[in-house]
Amino acid sequence: MTESIIGHRTTRIDGELKLTGKADYAADHNLLGQVYGYPVPSTIARGRLVGLDLEAARQSPGVIEIIHRGNFPALQHSDNNPACGSEGRLFHSPNTMAEQNKVGEARLPFEDDGIHYEGQYIAMVIADTFEHARAAARLVTARYEEEKAVPGLFQTDDEGEEAGDEAVSRGDPEGAFESAPVKFDHTYTIAMETHVAMEMHASIAYWDGDRLTVYESTQGVVFQRNAMAQIFGIPPEKVTVIAHYIGSGFGSKLFMWPHAVITAVAAKMVGRPVKTVLSRQQNFCSAGNRPASRQRIRMAADRDGRLKSIRHDSQNETSFVDAYTESVGSGTPRVYACDNVSVSQRRVEVNHGTPTSMRAPGEVSGSVALEIAMDEMAIELGMDPLELRRRNFAERDPSADLPWSGNHLRECWDDASRRFGWEKRNPEIGSMRDGHEIIGWGMADATWEAMRSHCKARVELRADGKVQVACGTQDIGTGTYTIVAQTASELTGVPIERIEVKLGDSTLPAGPLSGGSMATATVLPAVAGATRDAIEQLKQLAIADGAPFEGKKADALTFESGALSDGNRTLSFAELLDKLQRGMAEGEASAAPGDEQDKFSFRSFGAHFVEIRWDPGISRLRVSRVVSTIDIGRAINPLTARNQVEGAIVMGMGMGMFEETEYDPAGNIYNNNYADYIVPVHADIPDIEVELLDNPDFNFNEFGARGVGEIGITGMAAAISNAVYHATGKRIRDMPIKIADLIAS
């Protein structure tokens, strides 16, 4: 290969399947004998289920079974009975990241008669058609003893419970705050958001004897496989979870939700494949959310703009079922140089479904508050907001006290501010106008920690001239299929058209979750290792007795452009395998992070510059321009990587201007659909210009990639709010920004 395909703009290898309707998403599977599940949700948010009337539903056409607390398998706590496989019983998943069996909601469906949130399952109808299941589900009536719900974080005085492991403190934040000349104490809020991935959660389950197969829209086939095995008390080898294509997840599909357990039980009870596709409304209730947060920031600086103290004390919502901690302040001790910092986090129980990770979980919420606070500090000081950030650049990670592996934030500032034209900004509020419109310019930093996990992969050099790569991770739309193929192509010299990639199947060598921006850095080293191993296996075959390179030393052979050579003779791997009458040379590898985390701090940085236009005559607020420069190490595929950042910017616009899951006082969601839960659409999209710096981070992995999914959303809503302040003088600390906030006097 003369030209590297790593770092080269590469159209998706799965593109044609997606564009012709042939890519198989979970609910696209139609199995022989398949029947349909349709859940019956609780209509109250808190109380007790005291009666279910199923008779009308049972008489409804096509109904096969109705699953509910009365006939659902009993729970047996796994810690009471480590023996597996007790027929007719279910167990709790241990629910841990380390064992890779974490679930979205630990409570099993119908486990008790308590109702903890609206939309909690109280039954599921199984019928011969989708229409019959839906019609019957609507005939189920329930009786409740209703209690007064806690409808949300902002409607309760409960202080919540301290999440002790989130607490960070260095220096003397309180003393430094008291003695500093410039300081403030403000509170910021982020509304609850819902992922609303285009593809609704879906599960198809069937049993073949004691073997369970599940088609699930999941960001983690291995996690779901392990969790199912724990819940049913069967070995993981007896569970297969398949997710070839996922209509994205943004975190909502990382960990299994209760509908999948009910569906698997249903399949066992009726002895047929059961397909359950959650309605959009149901997706809002019982499949995770970004919890609302309330954040108090006390920030102090000297008159030169050097930060003297930051205290970041936050609360997040959790459910009454699970203790979910949103690590809101996790970035605060790391991004700026400041000797006196403390962070704390509390969880407040509310009657919502359990929260889960949503794109840049925790840190994005914290970044919005912190980056608005930085803008406020700049105003207090009469300083340019970019200059304030420059004065607080962290030369090394102040929290880990380690050098950055690569912090190119200054280059991001330089590049983005130049392209944006920041030097033309008149700092005076409302001073920049274009006709009816007042223009506001704001900026914020973006950041996300780089993480890496362990991974296995298998590579086959095949006699038909193709290379097949297999890994039990997923492509949720980020482009994993393509970067895996690029990696195998790079190392074998085989054109990408002849690389086949198998992902999204728990029977493949175990791969990571598609989340946290860590799939790229986790998967590619394993794929590279397996490719090299396959090439080595090929060499061993080639030098064996009677083989074409008999008698040569393996390390005297070169492998280039898919061919083995000793300098005189060159054979493609297909020719060689053909001569040897072998189907393939197979390689496997495991890859895991080493001790690099002890030597460096790995974190990506970037900067967003945003222009908004406020038309006070018609009360219209629009984002008109976004210029962002992001350093993610190396972009393996700049085409898909830039798309990730642009998409994250769009989601950040949603966070800043539109998105809020709203509950009435009884705890019922009243915007549980795509019309009332507002997300950005085509007409909202401004001119977005993203540049990715190319500073490969070889301390992190051999490809220099730190991952790209999350960082683009961080800071984005703050940049919008800061621009709004510049235009209007209104400091909006509550996301999303509402028109009402701007027209209030």
Next chain:
Amino acid sequence: MMDDSVHSPDDALQPDASRSSNTVTVSLTINGEPVTLEVEPNVVLLDALRERLDLTGTKKGCDHGQCGACTVLIDGHSANSCLTLAVMHEGCEITTVEGLARDGQLHPVQEAFLEHDAYQCGYCTAGQMMSTVSMLNDKRIGSDDASVKEAMSGNICRCGAYKNILSAVQSARAKA
């Protein structure tokens, strides 16, 4: 693989006739092929395509006409297939994403979406492309970016690949 043995669209999913009632026969043309369906009147077109005919390229994103993922062409015009009943389309010509490519050759809109990376997860993509095909044939809609963005705003892309979708649409227009 389980699909090979169990997946059999031809004989899958036949409703239990003994307990079904009031089915209606509807004949329509889908991607140029005549199709006859026996469905109850409340079966929406989207579910008929996906669950009865195994044409699963058309996606369900909301079931309420809010997201556009289910967009198909009905007699050449784009429509949300989740908002219309199958029985209302006797004699109609339906085009789904499976009918865009001809003779193994991608439609210019599909080619443009591939080249411009006008998607991420791919779930809204069929709807985006069907709306594009319809819009490019609609003389009432201007060719400028603002008009295209307005016309396409019924098709949500939660991945936020809007910039690339716009590029793809304008590129396909240039080639058409």
